[in-house]
Amino acid sequence: MRTAVITFPASNCDRDAAVALHKVTGIKPVMVWHRDIELPNDIEFVVIPGGFSYGDYLRCGAMASRSPIVADLVKKAKKGLAIAGFCNGFQVLTEAGLLPGALMRNKGLKFVCRPEKLEIVNNTSRYTSKYNDQSEVVYPVAHHDGNYYADKETLNKIEGQGQVIFRYKDNPNGSVNDIAGICNERGNIFGMMPHPERAIDPLHGGTDGIKLFKSIIESI
């Protein structure tokens, strides 16, 4: 199966995402430049990686969400293309309106990097189905603006429809309802602040991230 990773100016986890996809699928993903106007046709899963696209200037993810390639992703998302955004990628997805809510500055106002315990709230989603025997994972977080917020109505909706996929056990950033990762209503688009691609090798200190990639890839 062919996958892709989008590179914006100052994406910096693009290589890490590519390494993870290569490891899980056995095929190197296509690296897609932000100015490309169209995703190659046969791509079935796209990762928007972490980083500081456009230097986080204006607002994290705001400028990237207006780039040519994201316009194409929005179109294809409606047709059911699977797209995951990690860290800055999650910010891009909310800014692009593909996921509900917004990510604000961390409650502690500081960048925070640490391994984080997460509760798997919904292990029947396309991104977590392989975790059937597991209720918890550890992925590292590394962000300055990961404080998830959504209004009450939206929260009720996403909580009620099983769209909250991961929750922090020890909330590092002030996210409402301890939300760490969510998907859209249809379940094809997923975003989270923690980095599953940083937990795919025993030498990273854990391999909890692998099943997330396996889940989505096998669902396609």
Add this chain to the structure above:
Amino acid sequence: MSTKVKITPEVVAEHGLSEEEYKVIQDRLGREPNINELGIFSVMWSEHCSYKSSRRHLSKFLTKGDRVIQGPGENAGVIDIDDGDAIIFKMESHNHPSYIEPYQGAATGVGGIMRDVFTMGARPIALMNALRFGEHSHWKTKQLVNGVVAGIGGYGNCVGVPTVGGETNFHKGYNGNILVNAMCVGLARTDKVFYSAAKGVGNPIFYVGSKTGRDGIHGATMASAEFDDNSEEKRPTVQVGDPFTEKLLIEACLELMETDAIIAIQDMGAAGLTSSSIEMADKGGVGVLINLDDVPQREEGMTPYEMMLSESQERMLMVIKPGKEKLAYEVFEKWELDVALIGKTTDTGRLVLKHKKKKVCDIPIAPLADDAPNLNRPYKIPKPLPIINSTDIHETQDYNDALLRIMGSPDICSKRWIWEQYDRHVMTDTLDSSQSGGDAAIIRIHNKNKAVAITTDCTPRYVQADPYEGGKQCVAETWRNLTCVGADPIAITDCLNFGNPEREDIMGQFVGAIEGMNEACRAFDYPVVSGNVSLYNETNGVAIPPTPAVGGVGLIPDLEYFSSISGAKEGDTLIMIGETNGWLGSSIYLREILRREEGAPPPVDLDVEKINGDYIRKLIRNKRVNAVHDCSDGGMAIAACELALTNNIGVHLQRSSGCPLHAWLFGEDQARYLISVEENSVNPILTTAEDRGVKAYVVGKVGGMNIKAEGAFDLPISTVREKHENTLPELMS
């Protein structure tokens, strides 16, 4: 020549040039210089660029070795780590800017050191930092720590290079002059290392990166009367870092380096366009013609003087092969960077600058480098402080309290508050970092089964007490820390932070420390491949403690065999490698418990260091150890505590010799390693140690949930952890 500025003795003095130096300039030019030329000589002959006080002493360093591809003299040092891979690294200070504007000062320090590394063709793979702040109770400390840490994180995190380790000290000696030393380590191919020599005549010179503004130009020189009109807008500003542009520069330069378009490349660091163009021309034996009107400018009406002395960040200069201009434009435009053809190399041997169709500078390049002052400043190496016997040092009546006080002291406490603000995992090759509390960071070579180990160390209180032994110790500790993770130490970079070299005693500290460092380098065959000198670190005539920070790099050739502080198991035996005599002079115990800062520091026996370290590496390769930790600040007690905290398991120490208990626990004898081993490995280890002439003896056991030493302390891990973790958050709240 266009210049409205008259060169008076006052103007010369404001440029930091002596009368003799000015005479040399007149002689080489055969006339009076104009203000642009004076400015250029001034920065090229400044302490920062010319190393005029330090050069003759630095030249004593061991700089060659089997693995050295490039020693000092280029942007950074280059070492060979086999399989066609090279590691390029350097450490640099950004002390004064960080004191004035901590966030931007630290951020631009990180940016600058990264440029030194990727300029040479390396992708930066790790950042380290060695920080020294004033005492924790000083009113300014909190603000400085906050700003510096945020600045380092803000830059490194954005660029996407993991910040994996370092050290932080607090001492009143830095109240008015903090130290911010940043180190960058990069990975290149040995056949793709780029240098700054601008060889060949008639080759195009490209400017790439941020636009040039009025930042960083020396205030004193700007204040002269001739700049009166528009003085408001010309007022120098602090350099501001833009990590976004840096990230684009890295990617663009590395992309262009994949082609054969680049002849020479140099970042614009201190003294910006001046030093970069002159260094490239001097090394290439050519002249340079620059048309200043083509330099991308951020502000209107900049003068040649301002453009040449600006220290705007994120700029590079490169000489491109004729015919490859289009390729260069394409790459830089893809990355949306400013790029301009600003000049060419010439056969004149001169630096010629044109501005608005007029020649505004025409000086021979060779004298700028060759005739730079090389001072032989008088020095007197301070006498080491007298030795204090441990029996003359008061034993604490409350060991529990003493242990907690030390574990909670600002120097020893957990630095989590700092390193949690740094992305340590991006690039996903970080195998060990500050997170473990271990001795060295371990960074895997991407896609390969090997890694580099990196550490920075300096014990300023030892150097203060005895520059020579202290200098030896700085190098030895890095060597030991690399050894702890199973790496073969290869080479070091250094950042020599001292006070005013015009004072005999300070110059003596400098010379003494270098001699000590060099002796250690030679004993370990551990050369210096790059470095930086920062002098005049003082406030109101009081110098900082001498602080020669050392950054060491080693190679772990096979990931099957490395070690760390993690891995100690219930039932393990603790063995100490290296003799414990209980040396308490200049120790943490003496300072933190008895409030005394005195006594000769522990001597470093380099032969013993060598055999002990070699033995540790052998044990690691033979998979004989579960965990290894260097014994340094605070001695065995603190090493054991750190081991317990990292592994979340208790330790139980039992005195093994007749030395006084407090000295046995807190003495800082050098060349020691605490190792945690399986029961059945104990005898083989002790026997082979004896055969090799290594002192090895059992000092305790691992197990339970308490940290205890027979007849001294006994505390639950949780109590020690709380103390260890709370200090910095409380200080910063």
